[in-house]
Amino acid sequence: MIKQSIILASKSPRRKFLLDQADIQHEVVGYDVEENVPDHIALEESPEYLALKKGRYALDLLDTQRIILAADTSVFWRDEILNKPDDRTEAIEMLRKLSAETHSVITGVALLTQEKTHSFSVKSEVLLDEISEAELDYYVDNYRPYDKAGSYGIQDWIGWVKIKSITGSYSNILGLPMRELYQALLRF
Numbered sequence: 001m002i003k004q005s006i007i008l009a010s011k012s013p014r015r016k017f018l019l020d021q022a023d024i025q026h027e028v029v030g031y032d033v034e035e036n037v038p039d040h041i042a043l044e045e046s047p048e049y050l051a052l053k054k055g056r057y058a059l060d061l062l063d064t065q066r067i068i069l070a071a072d073t074s075v076f077w078r079d080e081i082l083n084k085p086d087d088r089t090e091a092i093e094m095l096r097k098l099s100a101e102t103h104s105v106i107t108g109v110a111l112l113t114q115e116k117t118h119s120f121s122v123k124s125e126v127l128l129d130e131i132s133e134a135e136l137d138y139y140v141d142n143y144r145p146y147d148k149a150g151s152y153g154i155q156d157w158i159g160w161v162k163i164k165s166i167t168g169s170y171s172n173i174l175g176l177p178m179r180e181l182y183q184a185l186l187r188f
Contacts, residue, residue, distance in 0.1 A: 002185050009058035009070040014155070014175040022178055024185070026069070033057045035072070035083075043081060047072040048108030048121040055110035055117070067188060068112045073175050075150030076104040082150040091140045091151040095158075098150060100130040105150070105173045109181060111188050118188055122177035124168030126154075131162055 011030030019026045033054045037046045055070035075082040085091035110119040145151045152158045154173045171178040
């Protein structure tokens with residue numbers, strides 16, 4: 001059990017939900033941090049890089065002895081990152097790419113205090129069934145996945161009826177790899 005309350009440096013309601021479900025005491029302090037990644041960072045290392053960037057930003061602004069938790073989740077399809085869509089057209093285009101394909105979801109996690117930093121990444125693989133044009137329209141119009149990497153939420157309709165298989169952590173796909181986070185917090 002985690003006794004110390006942490007600061008979640010994220011506006012994600014899904015991350016808050018996961019911490020609540022795991023009985024990890026926390027306070028949410030969300031910041032807007034520019035999510036750009038230098039060219040020398042490998043594509044699959046970008047979530048961990050961004051988690052550290054978000055955590056360091058929060059650490060610089062807060063005068064606290066508590067642990068800061070920051071995270072970034074990205075969806076990878078082939079050699080491309082599918083970030084949050086800008087609009088309906090982009091959301092549908094992303095989901096067309098993922099239809100009947102396997103993609104990776106990587107969450108980078110950073111734990112920081114004034115004295116130490118620990119970061120890690122967790123990768124999960126997701127295989128979706130084929131998604132028809134009518135289903136694409138239905139999902140995007142009813143669930144408006146504009147705040148979700150890859151244009152979908154595993155906890156939404158598409159996650160319940162279109163995911164054929166998952167290899168790895170379900171909670172990682174939701175936004176925080178809880179088993180690995182719990183172990184890291186115990187060691188931290």
